[in-house]
Amino acid sequence: MCFTVGVTDGSPVQRKPVAGAATGAGTLLQLLRDGLPRTRSELSAITGLARSTVTGRVDALLAAGLIAPSGETASTGGRPPATFAFNPAARIVLGADLGATHARLAVTDLAGNVLAAVNADLDIALGPKAVLDWTVEHGRKLLDEVDRPLGDLLGIGIGLPGPVEHSTGRAVNPPIMPGWDGFDVPAYVSEGLPVPVLVDNDVNIMALGEHFTAWPEYEHLLFIKAATGIGCGIIASGQVYRGAQGAAGDMGHIQVAGAGDTHCRCGNTGCLEAVASGAAIAAKLTERGVAARGSLDVVELARSGNVPALRLIRQAGRDIGEVLAGAVNFFNPSIIVIGGSLALAGDHLIAGVREVIYQRSLPLATRHLRIAAARTGESSGAIGAGVMVIEHALDPARLDSDSSFFGTNG
Ligand SMILES: [Zn+2]
Numbered sequence: 353m354c355f356t357v358g359v360t361d362g363s364p365v366q367r368k369p370v371a372g373a374a375t376g377a378g379t380l381l382q383l384l385r386d387g388l389p390r391t392r393s394e395l396s397a398i399t400g401l402a403r404s405t406v407t408g409r410v411d412a413l414l415a416a417g418l419i420a421p422s423g424e425t426a427s428t429g430g431r432p433p434a435t436f437a438f439n440p441a442a443r444i445v446l447g448a449d450l451g452a453t454h455a456r457l458a459v460t461d462l463a464g465n466v467l468a469a470v471n472a473d474l475d476i477a478l479g480p481k482a483v484l485d486w487t488v489e490h491g492r493k494l495l496d497e498v499d500r501p502l503g504d505l506l507g508i509g510i511g512l513p514g515p516v517e518h519s520t521g522r523a524v525n526p527p528i529m530p531g532w533d534g535f536d537v538p539a540y541v542s543e544g545l546p547v548p549v550l551v552d553n554d555v556n557i558m559a560l561g562e563h564f565t566a567w568p569e570y571e572h573l574l575f576i577k578a579a580t581g582i583g584c585g586i587i588a589s590g591q592v593y594r595g596a597q598g599a600a601g602d603m604g605h606i607q608v609a610g611a612g613d614t615h616c617r618c619g620n621t622g623c624l625e626a627v628a629s630g631a632a633i634a635a636k637l638t639e640r641g642v643a644a645r646g647s648l649d650v651v652e653l654a655r656s657g658n659v660p661a662l663r664l665i666r667q668a669g670r671d672i673g674e675v676l677a678g679a680v681n682f683f684n685p686s687i688i689v690i691g692g693s694l695a696l697a698g699d700h701l702i703a704g705v706r707e708v709i710y711q712r713s714l715p716l717a718t719r720h721l722r723i724a725a726a727r728t729g730e731s732s733g734a735i736g737a738g739v740m741v742i743e744h745a746l747d748p749a750r751l752d753s754d755s756s757f758f759g760t761n762g
Pocket of ligand 1: 604625626
């Protein structure tokens with residue numbers, strides 16, 4: 353039932369330097385996380401810190417293994433190495449993407465490169481203990497597989513297919529997750545893997561994974577997951593935006609004009625999800641005599657050229673575009689990334705989205721707007737769950753105020 357997938361390499365991540373307010377080693381590390389090697393003088397010039405201060409910070413980061421000498425080390429002459437660069441291999445993280453019926457767990461380095469991963473058919477409805485026991489057991493197996501000790505593990509990030517209160521790591525009234533409501537996921541997981549545990553919903557971690565891996569240069573990103581349901585992950589100024597209660601981006605239950613009085617599972621009528629989700633398209637096809645059980649069947653039909661399926665996907669794209677046109681005026685994103693299983697049906701969904709957004713949104717908001725298909729594929733959730741941990745652990749303000757992180761090279 354479980355199988356291990358091959359190792360993949362992520363592309364290099366370009367990150368905006370944090371010049372100006374530099375104070376501690378964490379800030380210096382953030383600057384070096386773009387992967388470019390720099391000398392002490394360059395670091396001093398960029399940060400405005402005194403050369404002696406930079407030397408102290410660099411020594412702390414070297415001791416922690418988080419940066420490494422790069423380029424010509426000139427060690428024979430007894431001179432110190434000239435340049436330093438971020439060392440993504442210094443630590444590892446685990447990312448778990450726990451879907452409705454499928455789980456994916458990956459161990460990555462600090463640049464989000466997948467070192468090893470495992471997939472399994474796993475029903476979230478088995479309840480938190482069974483699902484999280486699987487996560488812990490296979491997390492330990494992955495550490496063995498990449499031959500890294502627990503001390504190298506910075507933390508584990510977990511994505512769940514329902515509403516999550518990120519600050520406490522608990523699911524809140526999740527519709528398809530019996531037994532999970534209010535369950536303390538971090539407390540339970542850290543009994544088996546004693547490291548920090550962070551939890552978020554599946555769409556937010558997919559948005560993080562896509563942004564980190566494929567679109568780091570875009571500060572304001574909307575990631576659309578169009579699958580059995582429809583959701584949106586929001587990256588604002590490079591950070592996940594969750595809103596007051598973690599409900600930000602729940603665009604599936606915004607009304608669309610063409611939905612009429614179609615009933616939605618949320619109890620309202622006319623929701624986007626009720627007409628444009630994979631489940632809704634499958635139901636419409638079935639009504640017309642084309643058998644389809646869910647979004648994967650819809651994708652299959654579209655790929656084989658089934659005309660009603662193609663038309664319905666295009667219309668779903670327009671309906672999604674209608675909601676997004678309002679979001680574009682309101683939020684002014686620099687990129688919209690369309691992902692989820694429905695996006696696998698080819699260009700039809702994204703063509704419908706583009707058609708309506710460019711027609712309906714304000715010219716200033718669409719002038720430089722890019723609308724693109726997701727690039728990270730099935731790994732985006734697991735990678736994003738790991739990225740959530742990396743960003744938390746390497747947060748400059750956190751590191752600058754917690755010197756215990758340094759000098760403990762595991
Ligand atoms: Zn609804």
